[in-house]
Amino acid sequence: MTENADHAVASRRLSPEDRRRALLETGLRLFGSAPFDQVSLEDIAQAAGVSQPLIQHYFASKRGYFVAVARHGLDKLEATTRTRAEGGAFEALESNLRAFFQFFGDHPAVAGLLKTATGFPEVAEMIDAYRSRTVDIVLDVLPVDARTAYTKAAIHAWNGLNQALVTRLRDDPSLTVDWAARFSRDALLSLLKLAEHGGVPQDKR
Structure with missing residues (x-):
C-alpha cells in the first residue's frame, strides 16, 4: 500500500474493524522496510493519515502496535x-x-x-x-x-x-x-x- 493509498483509506469513513485492519496493513509496509526502533509513532500516524492518539487507542503503545502487526502478518x-x-x-x-x-x-x-x-x-x-x-x-x-x-x-x-x-x-x-x-x-x-x-x-x- 503506497502512502497516498494509506491517506485515501484514512480519509474514508471506516468501521473500527476496517480502520484497525488498515492500520495493520500500514504497519506491515513500514516495519517490513525498517526495524522497530527506526519507525516512530509520528511516522506511523503520518503514513496512515491518522492521529497518534488514535493509534494508541487501538494498540495502546508502539510496541503493542508492532506485535499486532506481526500477528497480522502471520495470520x-x-x-x-x-x-x-x-x-x-x-x-x-x-x-x-x-x-x-x-x-x-x-x-x-x-x-x-x-x-x-x-x-x-x-x-x-x-x-x-x-x-x-x-x-x-x-x-x-x-x-x-x-x-x-x-x-x-x-x-x-x-x-x-x-x-x-x-x-x-x-x-x-x-x-x-x-x-x-x-x-x-x-x-x-x-x-x-x-x-x-x-x-x-x-x-x-
Whole structure:
C-alpha cells in the first residue's frame, strides 16, 4: 500500500474493524522496510493519515502496535498456506509449499518484518507456534508408529530450511518458487526417510 493509498483509506469513513485492519496493513509496509526502533509513532500516524492518539487507542503503545502487526502478518501467511493443506495428504505438499514461497514473494514486507521481530518475545512465541503447527500438520499424515522424536526433529530442521529458502529466493532472482517448492518437498521426504532409521543412513548401520 503506497502512502497516498494509506491517506485515501484514512480519509474514508471506516468501521473500527476496517480502520484497525488498515492500520495493520500500514504497519506491515513500514516495519517490513525498517526495524522497530527506526519507525516512530509520528511516522506511523503520518503514513496512515491518522492521529497518534488514535493509534494508541487501538494498540495502546508502539510496541503493542508492532506485535499486532506481526500477528497480522502471520495470520495472512497462515490463511494463504493452510487452506492448501486440507485433506492431510502428501499429494498436496508441493502446492502448499508453492503457496508458502509465493506468499513471501508477493508480501516481502511480511518477510522483512518477521526477520526483525524475533527480538520480541511475544513475536518469537507466535513464530514458534506457527512452526509447531507446521510440524503437527506433517506428523498428522504419518503413521502413528512413524511419529518418533527423530521424525519430529527432522521436520523442525525442515522448517529451518524453508526459512533459508525464503531468503535465497529474495536474494537470488535466478531461483524460482517452483524450484523451491520441489526442493523443499524432496528435502522433507529425504529427512523423513533418514528419520525412519533413527537418523543414521541404512548403509552406515
